[in-house]
Amino acid sequence: MVSASTELAYNSKIEGDVIVSRADAVINWIRTNSMWPMPMGLACCAIELMAVAASRFDIARFGAEVMRFSPRQSDVMIVSGTVTYKMATAVRRIYDQMAAPKWVIAMGACASTGGMYRSYAVLQGVDRLLPVDVYVSGCPPRPEALLDAVIKLQEKVNREPSARRLLSARGLLHG
Amino acid sequence: MATDFTFPDASAKNAAFESETEKMSLSMGPSHPSTHGVLRLQMELDGEIVTRADPVVGYLHRGDEKIAENMTYNQFVPYTDRLDYLAPLANNMAYAIAVERLAKLEVPPRCQAIRVITAELARISSHLMGLGAYAIDVGAWTVFLYTFGEREKLYRLFEELTGARFTTSYTRIGGLARDVPEGWLGRVAKFCDEFPPILEESMNLLTRNKIFMDRTVGIGVISREDAIAYGLTGPNARGSGVPLDLRKDRPYSGYEQYEFDVPICTGGDCYDRYLVRGEEMRQAVRILRQAVERFPGGPWFATDAKKIFAPPKDKILTSMEELIQNFMLVTEGPQMPAGEVYFEAENPKGVLGFYIVSKGGGVPWRLKIRSPSFCNLSILPKVCVGALLTDIVAILGSFDFVMGECDR
Amino acid sequence: MASADQPDARLAASGLKARFPQVVDRPSLDHAAVNVPAQAVPAVLKSLKEEWGFDMLVDLTAVDWAAGASPRFTVVYHLYSTERHDYMRVAADCPIDSAPVVPSVTALWPGANWHEREVYDMFGIRFEGHPDLRRIIMWDSYPHHPLRKEFPLAGIDTELPDADVAAETGAKVRSAPMMGGPFVASPGQINMTEAEPGAKDESWTEKDEKP
Numbered sequence: 001m002v003s004a005s006t007e008l009a010y011n012s013k014i015e016g017d018v019i020v021s022r023a024d025a026v027i028n029w030i031r032t033n034s035m036w037p038m039p040m041g042l043a044c045c046a047i048e049l050m051a052v053a054a055s056r057f058d059i060a061r062f063g064a065e066v067m068r069f070s071p072r073q074s075d076v077m078i079v080s081g082t083v084t085y086k087m088a089t090a091v092r093r094i095y096d097q098m099a100a101p102k103w104v105i106a107m108g109a110c111a112s113t114g115g116m117y118r119s120y121a122v123l124q125g126v127d128r129l130l131p132v133d134v135y136v137s138g139c140p141p142r143p144e145a146l147l148d149a150v151i152k153l154q155e156k157v158n159r160e161p162s163a164r165r166l167l168s169a170r171g172l173l174h175g
Numbered sequence: 176m177a178t179d180f181t182f183p184d185a186s187a188k189n190a191a192f193e194s195e196t197e198k199m200s201l202s203m204g205p206s207h208p209s210t211h212g213v214l215r216l217q218m219e220l221d222g223e224i225v226t227r228a229d230p231v232v233g234y235l236h237r238g239d240e241k242i243a244e245n246m247t248y249n250q251f252v253p254y255t256d257r258l259d260y261l262a263p264l265a266n267n268m269a270y271a272i273a274v275e276r277l278a279k280l281e282v283p284p285r286c287q288a289i290r291v292i293t294a295e296l297a298r299i300s301s302h303l304m305g306l307g308a309y310a311i312d313v314g315a316w317t318v319f320l321y322t323f324g325e326r327e328k329l330y331r332l333f334e335e336l337t338g339a340r341f342t343t344s345y346t347r348i349g350g351l352a353r354d355v356p357e358g359w360l361g362r363v364a365k366f367c368d369e370f371p372p373i374l375e376e377s378m379n380l381l382t383r384n385k386i387f388m389d390r391t392v393g394i395g396v397i398s399r400e401d402a403i404a405y406g407l408t409g410p411n412a413r414g415s416g417v418p419l420d421l422r423k424d425r426p427y428s429g430y431e432q433y434e435f436d437v438p439i440c441t442g443g444d445c446y447d448r449y450l451v452r453g454e455e456m457r458q459a460v461r462i463l464r465q466a467v468e469r470f471p472g473g474p475w476f477a478t479d480a481k482k483i484f485a486p487p488k489d490k491i492l493t494s495m496e497e498l499i500q501n502f503m504l505v506t507e508g509p510q511m512p513a514g515e516v517y518f519e520a521e522n523p524k525g526v527l528g529f530y531i532v533s534k535g536g537g538v539p540w541r542l543k544i545r546s547p548s549f550c551n552l553s554i555l556p557k558v559c560v561g562a563l564l565t566d567i568v569a570i571l572g573s574f575d576f577v578m579g580e581c582d583r
Numbered sequence: 584m585a586s587a588d589q590p591d592a593r594l595a596a597s598g599l600k601a602r603f604p605q606v607v608d609r610p611s612l613d614h615a616a617v618n619v620p621a622q623a624v625p626a627v628l629k630s631l632k633e634e635w636g637f638d639m640l641v642d643l644t645a646v647d648w649a650a651g652a653s654p655r656f657t658v659v660y661h662l663y664s665t666e667r668h669d670y671m672r673v674a675a676d677c678p679i680d681s682a683p684v685v686p687s688v689t690a691l692w693p694g695a696n697w698h699e700r701e702v703y704d705m706f707g708i709r710f711e712g713h714p715d716l717r718r719i720i721m722w723d724s725y726p727h728h729p730l731r732k733e734f735p736l737a738g739i740d741t742e743l744p745d746a747d748v749a750a751e752t753g754a755k756v757r758s759a760p761m762m763g764g765p766f767v768a769s770p771g772q773i774n775m776t777e778a779e780p781g782a783k784d785e786s787w788t789e790k791d792e793k794p
Contacts, residue, residue: 040206042213043235043579044260044342047304051330054323069208085756086722087213087234089745090205092752116253118759119238120729120738121721128754140342233720238736240705241729245736276613403639403665405694417665424668514612517661517672519641530661532646543644545661550641553697582720 023163032154033063038074040091042081045108048140049080057143062150071097082110083123092129105149106132109139196221205234211308211571212578220564228559230552235582243542247508248274248348256342259580261304262297262523263343269520271346272427273529276516280480284471286350287429292363292466295459300329301523302452309572310381313390321377328366335359348509349484350476364467367460378453391445395558395570398443406550409525410451411574415443421521433465445573483509508537524548524577544583548576592669595635603627609674616672621685624675628660628688637662637671643698645706649732655680656708677708687712705730737761
């Protein structure tokens with residue numbers, strides 16, 4: 001079993017074919033291991049994102065099986081590349097169209113803080129518009145750094161109280 | 176052939192009900208897998224046929240030209256990497272030579288040879304990416320993975336030489352950041368031996384593939400006159416029969432000593448552009464082999480450029496004069512004379528030009544980047560009209576543009 | 584190897600000067616270059632294209648010589664001959680500094696369409712006779728012309744292009760923070776005291792924080 005969570009335990013002699021666990025553990029386990037990215041590939045970091053999806057640094061082995069360009073079918077938006085003010089509104093719109101639960105990885109210096117482009121046209125960090133979960137530094141970050149970000153995001157998601165959110169009256173608002 | 180089927184005249188069918196058909200407006204992009212970056216194509220469709228196409232660019236405009244007016248010449252080198260971010264070494268070289276023209280500075284043969292090797296490796300890298308992305312757009316996943324595997328080998332070479340997989344910032348005004356490491360040339364030669372069979376294998380998957388040919392032959396035809404009128408350059412122009420290759424017409428950086436051919440196709444359709452890129456990769460391997468064989472010795476930077484190129488690090492740390500020289504270079508920048516120059520280099524995407532207006536000192540007054548992708552995309556409103564919506568994807572892929580360069 | 588141009592471009596320049604008396608030589612470090620009054624631009628470029636073989640317009644741009652200078656804007660054309668492989672630079676000063684206007688050359692080269700839109704977007708120079716003069720690089724409602732010398736690199740605060748996203752997020756187009764930032768230098772000659780990063784604070788500090 002590839003779960004880091006110790007609450008999800010299974011002993012076939014005692015349980016038979018029934019697994020008893022905490023709902024959070026199961027929900028988080030499912031979410032972390034099937035997190036489909038929405039690649040907001042804007043500039044050079046998008047090329048490294050493609051390299052991560054290619055055969056040498058395969059991101060599919062972490063559960064991010066397909067790059068879904070449709071926001072309705074994806075879970076995590078990887079903002080890779082410089083976000084200009086002209087593009088920023090499109091990025092926000094696509095983020096709004098994603099179904100909850102959703103997360104954001106700001107890949108690269110430009111997406112995190114504007115990078116080396118301190119100019120009139122560049123949004124100084126995509127966190128001005130969207131809530132970001134993981135920032136990856138680098139220009140561009142090495143594919144291993146992006147995989148590390150995916151792992152960190154998985155660890156973050158594992159700590160979330162998912163069941164309470166699912167059942168609460170407020171519904172699934174991203175926190 | 177994709178165009179064998181003739182469409183029934185929609186207006187004739189509806190003539191009993193209405194006198195004209197209603198057109199649909201569709202906006203493709205800016206976030207779209209097939210637009211190769213952030214290009215937005217606002218189209219008007221009559222059924223499946225495009226009647227009007229208006230590209231909207233500028234979604235990646237980062238203000239490079241304004242930034243250049245505030246940076247010294249060497250500080251601007253990393254920004255040139257991110258223009259055509261699929262072949263950063265080629266951009267570095269074009270910029271360095273443009274500024275060296277301003278100073279009328281000639282770099283030694285070894286530096287020129289290294290620049291040619293890196294530019295041709297970048298050309299292979301860029302065309303592999305173009306091929307892979309084009310293939311994945313028309314539905315061939317395998318080719319994408321093969322070409323990316325080869326690009327990883329190139330990334331290894333770049334990383335050993337410059338420290339970064341891409342976005343290398345390798346050239347400096349008057350020379351390079353460092354010399355080639357030991358054994359690197361042998362590894363480049365090894366790459367030249369391993370690469371052609373894999374290239375042939377990838378291209379064999381597409382070149383005589385009926386599905387690929389149906390999607391690309393006869394699609395997106397650009398005539399030779401149009402190519403010249405719209406300022407198309409690079410494989411897009413050569414695919415339409417324009418014999419324009421600056422490496423042969425106005426050789427720079429020692430290209431005149433290498434023997435290579437320039438592929439020209441006359442059809443002007445997407446298939447021709449694809450063939451031109453494939454053949455250019457083979458010719459690039461040919462240039463690489465010659466460059467590695469005849470690699471000269473000697474200095475790898477201009478040795479008589481006291482106010483332009485920094486002295487070696489060991490001298491800087493021990494000797495006063497070199498320390499002051501380095502200090503002046505870092506704070507004030509390489510000192511250039513007043514005047515203006517325009518230099519164009521044959522980049523993988525087309526002709527990349529730098530127009531530099533200098534009032535003296537280490538910071539340019541105006542730096543204009545003539546971007547090949549910007550000019551290549553300007554013909555889209557003409558080429559897309561009359562094409563099917565699905566052909567638009569094939570046309571965009573065959574142009575092989577990159578928005579970082581187009582928008583600067 | 585900064586080669587002097589092939590004799591033919593120089594011949595073109597002298598031929599032009601004979602035909603159009605207002606054309607004068609322009610000092611240049613590499614290619615043949617001429618200065619042309621703005622109204623004569625279409626005729627001169629047409630002559631270069633049809634009689635002297637410069638069939639490709641490779642670049643069309645402008646230079647802003649800053650607010651004090653007159654003429655303030657110069658539009659620069661680069662022509663290339665695919666037969667002879669040489670360049671010609673044609674520069675035209677814009678007549679009115681406050682509202683610069685230059686005739687368009689889209690009738691000669693359709694590719695000039697986008698170049699002229701970009702020059703309009705970045706400098707505010709209008710092109711007479713252009714079929715569709717609107718912004719191309721910045722969004723349509725952007726109020727400034729970024730490459731003018733008085734426009735700061737960090738930018739000026741304005742509204743986001745889409746009103747609904749601006750309302751939802753409360754974000755604006757803000758000027759970029761320069762403090763502690765890149766070592767930006769002043770164009771032309773550098774004054775050593777002004778070149779320090781601290782002195783270039785164009786926007787935020789510790790007191791005025793990022794929202």
